[in-house]
Amino acid sequence: MLKAIGIRSIDDLFSPIPAEYRLTRDLAVPRQMAESEIVDWFKQRAKENGEGYASFLGAGAYFHYRPVVIDALVQRGEFLTSYTPYQPEVAQGTLQAIFEFQTMISELTGMDLANASMYDGSTGAAEAVMMAVRITGRHSAVIARNLHPEYREVLNTYATHQAIPLKTVSFTDSGQIDLKELEKAVGDDTACVLIQSPNFFGTIEDVEAIAEIAHKRGALLIVSIAEAVSLGIVEPPRTADIVAMEAQSFGVPLGFGGPYCGVLATKEKFVRQMPGRLVGQTVDKNGKRGFVLTLATREQHIRREKATSNICTNQALVALMVNIFMTVYGKIGLRELAKQNLAKAAYAADEFSKHAKVLFAGAPRFNEFVVQTSDDPYAINSRLLGHKIVGGFPLKKFYPELGHAALWCCTELTTRSMIDTAVGLVAESEGSARSKDAQPEEVVR
Amino acid sequence: MKTKHITRKATRHISQNEGLIFEKSSPGKAAWKLPPLDVPEVDTAKLLGKQEREDLGDMPEVSEIEIIRHFTRLSTWNYAIDLGMYPLGSCTMKYNPRVNEFVSRIEGLANGHPYQAEKISQGALRIMKTLSDCLLEITGMDAITLQPAAGAHGELTGLLLVRAYHQSKGNARKKILIPDSAHGTNPATAATAGYAVENLKSNDRGMVDVAALAAQMNEDVAALMVTNPNTLGVFEQEIHKIAGLMHAKGGLLYMDGANMNALVAKTRPGDFGVDVMHLNLHKTFSTPHGGGGPGSGPVAVKKILEPFLPTPVVITKSDGTLGFEYDRPQSVGRVRAFYGNFGMFIRALAYIFANGPDGLRQTTEDAVLNANYIRKGLEGVYDLPYSTPSMHEVVFSDKVQSKKGVKTIDLAKRLIDYGFHPYTTAFPLIVHGALMIEPTESEPKEELDLFIEAMKSIAEEVEEDPQYVLDAPHNTRISRLDETAAARKPVLRWKPENA
Numbered sequence: 001m002l003k004a005i006g007i008r009s010i011d012d013l014f015s016p017i018p019a020e021y022r023l024t025r026d027l028a029v030p031r032q033m034a035e036s037e038i039v040d041w042f043k044q045r046a047k048e049n050g051e052g053y054a055s056f057l058g059a060g061a062y063f064h065y066r067p068v069v070i071d072a073l074v075q076r077g078e079f080l081t082s083y084t085p086y087q088p089e090v091a092q093g094t095l096q097a098i099f100e101f102q103t104m105i106s107e108l109t110g111m112d113l114a115n116a117s118m119y120d121g122s123t124g125a126a127e128a129v130m131m132a133v134r135i136t137g138r139h140s141a142v143i144a145r146n147l148h149p150e151y152r153e154v155l156n157t158y159a160t161h162q163a164i165p166l167k168t169v170s171f172t173d174s175g176q177i178d179l180k181e182l183e184k185a186v187g188d189d190t191a192c193v194l195i196q197s198p199n200f201f202g203t204i205e206d207v208e209a210i211a212e213i214a215h216k217r218g219a220l221l222i223v224s225i226a227e228a229v230s231l232g233i234v235e236p237p238r239t240a241d242i243v244a245m246e247a248q249s250f251g252v253p254l255g256f257g258g259p260y261c262g263v264l265a266t267k268e269k270f271v272r273q274m275p276g277r278l279v280g281q282t283v284d285k286n287g288k289r290g291f292v293l294t295l296a297t298r299e300q301h302i303r304r305e306k307a308t309s310n311i312c313t314n315q316a317l318v319a320l321m322v323n324i325f326m327t328v329y330g331k332i333g334l335r336e337l338a339k340q341n342l343a344k345a346a347y348a349a350d351e352f353s354k355h356a357k358v359l360f361a362g363a364p365r366f367n368e369f370v371v372q373t374s375d376d377p378y379a380i381n382s383r384l385l386g387h388k389i390v391g392g393f394p395l396k397k398f399y400p401e402l403g404h405a406a407l408w409c410c411t412e413l414t415t416r417s418m419i420d421t422a423v424g425l426v427a428e429s430e431g432s433a434r435s436k437d438a439q440p441e442e443v444v445r
Numbered sequence: 446m447k448t449k450h451i452t453r454k455a456t457r458h459i460s461q462n463e464g465l466i467f468e469k470s471s472p473g474k475a476a477w478k479l480p481p482l483d484v485p486e487v488d489t490a491k492l493l494g495k496q497e498r499e500d501l502g503d504m505p506e507v508s509e510i511e512i513i514r515h516f517t518r519l520s521t522w523n524y525a526i527d528l529g530m531y532p533l534g535s536c537t538m539k540y541n542p543r544v545n546e547f548v549s550r551i552e553g554l555a556n557g558h559p560y561q562a563e564k565i566s567q568g569a570l571r572i573m574k575t576l577s578d579c580l581l582e583i584t585g586m587d588a589i590t591l592q593p594a595a596g597a598h599g600e601l602t603g604l605l606l607v608r609a610y611h612q613s614k615g616n617a618r619k620k621i622l623i624p625d626s627a628h629g630t631n632p633a634t635a636a637t638a639g640y641a642v643e644n645l646k647s648n649d650r651g652m653v654d655v656a657a658l659a660a661q662m663n664e665d666v667a668a669l670m671v672t673n674p675n676t677l678g679v680f681e682q683e684i685h686k687i688a689g690l691m692h693a694k695g696g697l698l699y700m701d702g703a704n705m706n707a708l709v710a711k712t713r714p715g716d717f718g719v720d721v722m723h724l725n726l727h728k729t730f731s732t733p734h735g736g737g738g739p740g741s742g743p744v745a746v747k748k749i750l751e752p753f754l755p756t757p758v759v760i761t762k763s764d765g766t767l768g769f770e771y772d773r774p775q776s777v778g779r780v781r782a783f784y785g786n787f788g789m790f791i792r793a794l795a796y797i798f799a800n801g802p803d804g805l806r807q808t809t810e811d812a813v814l815n816a817n818y819i820r821k822g823l824e825g826v827y828d829l830p831y832s833t834p835s836m837h838e839v840v841f842s843d844k845v846q847s848k849k850g851v852k853t854i855d856l857a858k859r860l861i862d863y864g865f866h867p868y869t870t871a872f873p874l875i876v877h878g879a880l881m882i883e884p885t886e887s888e889p890k891e892e893l894d895l896f897i898e899a900m901k902s903i904a905e906e907v908e909e910d911p912q913y914v915l916d917a918p919h920n921t922r923i924s925r926l927d928e929t930a931a932a933r934k935p936v937l938r939w940k941p942e943n944a
Contacts, residue, residue, distance in 0.1 A: 001814055001890060005821045013813045014711055016680040016834050021717045027710050029579045032801025035544050041798065042572075042791065046553030049568030050561050057558045060782060067477070069512060071550070074735075077527030078520035081541050084737035085523075087867050089858065089921040093519035094736035100466050103938040107502045113937040117738070119594035122782035150782040157755075157778035161605060161639040204496045233489060235498045253550075256569045257559030257783025258594070259739035271935065277737065281939075282931035284923040294931040300597070300633035301872075305642045310633035313595035313727065317735025327466055327512055331504035333477035339489060340479055346492060347484035364493045385562065393560050416483040 049256075054418045055390035058368045058409025059200070060121065060148050060226045061257060062249045064337075065413055070251045070324045074317055084277070084316070088292045094316065095291035098279040101323040108326070108334075109225070109243040110236035111265035115276035117319040118311065121246025122151040124262030125194060125224045126158040127275050127309055128244040131264070132192035132220045133164060134273045134308070140165040141192050142185045142219070144177045146199040148226055149398040155194070164191075175203040175360030175370070183213050190219040194244075197223055197237060198230050201407065202345070202368025203360050211239035228322075229411075230366045232329075232338025242266045251325030252318055261318040272298060275309030337412060341367040344410035348419045352408070355427035359405060368409045370395065370402065373426065374433040377406035380426060389422055450902045454529065454895045455864025457920050463518040467939050470505040476512050503941055522922055523736070524866045530892045532819075534838045534869040534881025535628065535676055537706045537728035539812075542799060545731065545792035554791060559783040563768045569787065570767035573759050576794045577743075580724060583805070584702075585715025586745035590754045592785040596703060597630040599723030599742025600670070602755060604638035605777040606721055606746060607668045607697050609753040613775065614695070618667035621699075624653055626677060626873045631670045631701060640667060647875055651677040651831040655686055662694050668721075672701040673714070676873040676881070677831055678816060678838035680707070688718025697721060697750075705729040706885065707813055707837035710806035721746045726786075730793035741789035755780050811886035812837045815893060819882055822897035826904045830876050837885075843878035846904065849911040853878045856903055858925065859917035863899035 007013065014022065033041070055063060074080065078093060085091030085098075098116045105114035118124035129141050141159065143152060145168050152168075159166050169182045177195055186193060193214040197205035207223060214221040223237035228249040237243060248260040266274055272295065280294035300307040329337055345367040349358050352371045359370040373380060377394035384391040392406030399405070410419065489497050507515070524531070531538035549555065557569050577589045593599035604621065611617045621635040624645045632642045645661060648654040653671060662669075669691055673681045681687065688698045700714050700722035706729045708714070714722050726732045726741035734740075746754065756776045757769035769784075800808060813836050820829070820839040828844035843853040857867030857880075869881035884893060906914050918924065 001818050005814075005817050007817075010810045010814060013810075013817055013834070013836075016682055016836070017712045018682065018685065018717075021685065021712050023710060023712055023716075026802035027805060028582050029797055029802055029805070030575075032804050033798040035799070038544055038795050038798045039548060042548035042551055042554065042795070045568035045571055046551045047568065048565075048571065049553040049557050050565035051553030051556075053561070053565065055558055055561065057560050059560055061559050063556065063558065069476075069509060073513070073516045073520075075546060076517065076520045078523040078525045079516075079736055080546070080733045081526035081531075081538075082523045082736045083531065083533055083536055083538060083734045083866070087524075087857070087861070088926050089918050089923060090524035090861055090866060091522075091736070092922060093521065093523040096463075096465070096519055096522075097516070097736075099937075099939070103465075103467065104504060106938045107504055119598060119739075120782060123594065123598070123780070148782065150779060153779040154781060157605065157780055158637075160778070161608065162637075163639065204493070231498070232501070233498050234493065235496050253555040253788070254558050255549075255555055256557040256566070256787040257785070258781075259741075259786040259788050271937070278935070278937055280931040281936040282927045284926050286924060288923050290923040290926045292926050292928050292931050294928065294935055294937075297932070299629075301629035303633070304629050305632035305636040307629070307633040307636075310597045310601060310630050310637045311595075312597045312628075312630050313725075313740035314738040315594075316737030316739075317733065318739055320736070324512065324516065327505055327507065327515075328476045328509075330470075330475065330477070330506045331501045332506060333475060333479075334501055334504065335498075336479055337477070339487070340482055342489065342492060343482055343484050343487045346487050364496050381562065382564075385565065390558065390561050390565070412479060419484070 053388050053390050056392050056408045056422060057390055059393040059407050061254050062227055062411060063254055063413055064229060064249050064411050066251050066253065067328045069328060070321050073324055074320050079317065079320060085293060088290060092290060095279050097320055097323055099281060099291050101319050102279060104326045105263050105265055108231045108236060109245065109265040110238035111243055112268040113271060114263055114265035115274055115278055117315040118262030118264060118276055119315060120258065120260040120262045121224060121226050122154040124244040124264055125151050126155045128222045128242045128264055129155060129192055129194060130162060131242060131273050131275060132222060135270055136191045136220060138189050138191035140189050141194060142167045142169060142190055144169055144195040146171045146175065146177060146201055147194060147196040147224060148200050151224060174362035175199065175201040176205050176363050177210065179209060179213065186213055186217045186219055188217065190217060192220040192222050194222045194224065196226060198227055198366040201360055201370050202365045203363040204234055204366060207237040208239050227366060229338050229341055232334035233342060234366060247322040250322040252321050259315055259318050261315045261322050273308060275311055277314055340412040344414050345369060348408065348410045351419060351423040355423065355430050367411060368407055370405050370407055372403060372405045373430055374404065375429050376404055380429050383429060384422065384425055387425060450906055452863045460521050460922060461518040463515060465939050466505045466507060466515055467503060469507055469511055472506055474506045474508045476507060476509040529864060530884060530888050530896055531866045532868045532882045532884055532896065534883040535703055537883060537885055539731055539885040540887040541731055541733040542796060545795045548795050549788050549791040567767060570759055572790055572794060574767055576790050577759065579797050580743055580745060583709055584722060584745045585713030587748045588751040588754060589743055589745045591743045591790060592755045592781050593742040593744055594781055594786050595738065595740035596723055596725040596742045597634055598780065599744045600630055600634040601637055602744045602780045603699055603721045603723055604634060604640065606750045606753045607699065608638060609777045610750055611667050619665045620667065622661060622666055622669040624671060626675050626875050627670065627672060628676065628701065628703065650833045651679050652681050653687055655683050658687060659690055662690055662696060664694060666696050668697040668699045670699040670701060672703055674704045674707045674836040677840045678835045679831065679833045680836050684717045703728060704837060707809065709809045711809050721750055726789045726793040731796040732789045732792040739786050739789060741786040753777050808886045815884040815886060815888055818893055819884055819897060823900055826901055827880060838881060838883035840876055841880040842876050843880065846907045847878055849907050851907045851911050851914050853880050855915050855917065859903050859914045860899060861918040862920045865896060865899060
């Protein structure tokens with residue numbers, strides 16, 4: 001090949017790089033490894049990573065069963081190793097799959113249409129707020145304090161540089177957004193109200209009442225959904241203007257936090273302000289149905305600095321996992337799956353309430369609930385770890401006002417015996433904590 | 446003439462028709478099964494009240510074999526790297542090793558929860574730390590964040606760091622300079638980060654015009670975003686001067702690492718003056734494109750930008766274990782929930798392990814060799830607008846063929862009939878009618894020869910029967926689609942016929 005090109009050595013090809021910047025030593029990276037060594041190295045790391053623990057963690061990342069057909073199909077090279085479907089004649093597989101994905105997400109969220117995915121739920125929510133700013137021409141946003149704290153942090157990063165002031169509205173004893181405070185917070189410059197339902201504490205918001213408050217002042221309502229399985233049994237936020245969802249629950253592995261699958265769904269009239277790729281149906285020159293990427297004039301490769309967003313790569317293969325999951329469970333299975341989640345969490349919350357305080361009892365909840373204990377949840381969790389159980393997510397870092405509280409999650413994979421064991425251990429710890437508290441009083445008496 | 450040009454790489458064969466999944470749905474079919482409930486049944490109406498959902502609308506009901514066939518049939522309508530060369534310029538469509546997929550699915554890694562205690566997250570943290578160390582060595586930079594989910598997200602993170610840095614000096618500055626050859630994400634990102642965009646013209650060799658840069662550079666400019674090698678596949682030979690010019694006026698040099706596949710183990714951006722850059726793990730480091738994602742866009746920086754990195758940052762604690770550090774007062778904040786696309790970190794690290802120092806160097810050399818082999822093979826057949834030496838990709842134009850009315854997109858569509866995915870068309874914008882070709886190191890000489898032969902054959906067809914090329918592709922399931930109609934009256938979801 002060198003001869004064909006007409007050069008003497010491979011180094012000639014690198015002559016455009018000024019000599020003083022050419023690397024003349026080996027990179028200090030690990031030596032080349034055989035496949036067996038690579039597999040072994042990662043298996044060792046897996047062993048150091050909580051393999052074989054029973055977990056009650058949710059908080060924006062949920063452990064649901066993944067039907068095996070998902071990986072069997074997404075590992076087909078034609079899906080795995082193809083590019084963004086810019087050339088529709090050789091990408092109809094990906095394009096039709098995305099069209100079906102958009103349809104199912106629209107159907108589940110109660111919106112008119114959905115895009116082909118965003119990076120994740122957090123960036124999707126931030127993009128939704130910027131979209132609302134473009135639609136309304138207004139410049140501030142009102143955010144629920146019971147929106148996922150890390151989503152709020154991401155939004156804060158984006159909003160700072162877009163000069164979008166954010167107002168945060170607190171929650172009531174039911175864990176739901178404080179409607180009176182919301183009413184006061186929404187003003188004539190509010191582009192949108194952003195809430196989460198089920199919210200970060202697992203309770204379901206009264207979306208209709210919130211929509212009314214937002215719409216009365218001409219603001220849009222954005223509903224973030226972090227636990228997609230809830231859509232099987234919880235009424236979708238039909239009165240919202242934009243749904244910003246994290247679809248990880250639908251067949252995407254926990255994977256220590258990513259890759260996940262954000263999606264935006266909205267009303268038809270807002271489609272031209274929506275970021276991200278969209279697939280549309282059309283016909284070829286023989287009148288045959290086919291699918292193409294469409295409305296590209298919103299996108300960065302056409303509009304450059306005037307684009308609706310800078311997003312380019314999305315989460316296509318993860319969206320395909322979500323797609324297959326939705327297809328497997330379908331109309332009936334998704335409801336039954338959601339019902340099992342509801343039942344497990346209801347049972348666990350009942351059991352916990354016999355020994356500790358379960359907060360926010362006044363509102364309906366899906367598969368998460370907050371347990372307040374006398375002992376520090378970090379201390380409880382480190383005792384649970386000894387029994388190979390990962391306890392609830394301690395809330396102190398984000399909600400110090402809730403004291404010793406933790407967010408617990410149950411899914412269809414949480415067994416009754418796991419719940420009973422965890423409740424037993426928490427009860428034990430509560431018992432000893434209480435007797436410790438009680439002792440000095442007895443001495444006084 | 447249609448028989449004269451034989452496509453050696455591809456032959457027509459039967460492919461299955463397949464409707465939308467909704468068109469196969471009927472009540473009673475199911476592909477799911479749940480275990481019996483081991484806790485008491487609940488009264489959903491009592492628990493949820495008016496929040497209970499009655500109906501899931503038009504969600505499908507199908508059996509497992511139908512699902513397998515549905516998606517398998519769809520998959521056969523796609524072109525893929527696994528089928529052959531995918532010469533998209535600037536996309537780096539290299540082989541995606543299967544061991545990467547295997548290790549990313551090992552149970553303790555695939556099922557790790559992002560909030561599990563650090564004590565039982567040491568494996569995941571070790572992967573992040575090792576990958577970070579390798580990427581820093583490869584780029585010659587000082588510190589890194591793995592949080593950004595894709596290249597454009599990395600660009601945004603990088604510019605937020607730039608902004609925070611300037612703010613800390615008392616002036617955020619107003620503008621970002623971007624060469625006219627840049628990817629569309631660069632100007633879009635600058636706008637998202639709240640900056641104005643100023644275009645920088647390329648010189649007649651396709652490189653940044655250093656004199657023009659000197660004239661445009663002033664104290665309002667926060668940074669220059671440069672892709673190196675640029676989108677013509679040309680190495681910016683005066684990159685150190687460019688860096689010097691930026692630094693002299695207090696500006697920063699951002700490098701879009703989309704084309705890093707031309708540089709790994711041969712030169713390091715940190716050494717030639719770059720202050721901040723992103724990498725695309727889904728390009729240079731072999732994580733699969735998956736039909737459009739997921740990507741991963743780590744951002745590497747020089748020491749001066751380290752305090753501003755997104756939280757959390759992986760650190761080694763005093764007891765030798767790894768942990769996340771959240772308390773970083775100067776941080777720009779989070780750009781994504783959790784820690785980034787961790788599954789892609791596993792794959793990228795497996796790729797680095799499989800290569801080692803020698804393999805990484807060989808990879809770069811082969812990528813550049815392959816591009817130059819194609820350049821030599823097609824020189825004279827297609828117009829080469831810039832004769833500047835090519836690195837990992839080469840850009841031709843349709844100047845010769847457009848005289849017959851055949852444009853780059855038409856040539857690309859005809860290439861499909863020859864069994865290849867099209868190259869990148871009509872980009873970079875500074876070349877009228879561009880054909881942007883990047884073979885990557887993955888292609889054996891035999892595949893490159895087939896590609897060259899196909900491109901030569903198409904050029905002959907243009908001379909003999911241009912209309913035949915204009916009507917291409919001829920051998921696909923569908924012919925060219927009406928994209929105008931799709932955009933004018935968008936149909937973005939299926940609806941039942943009686944609705």
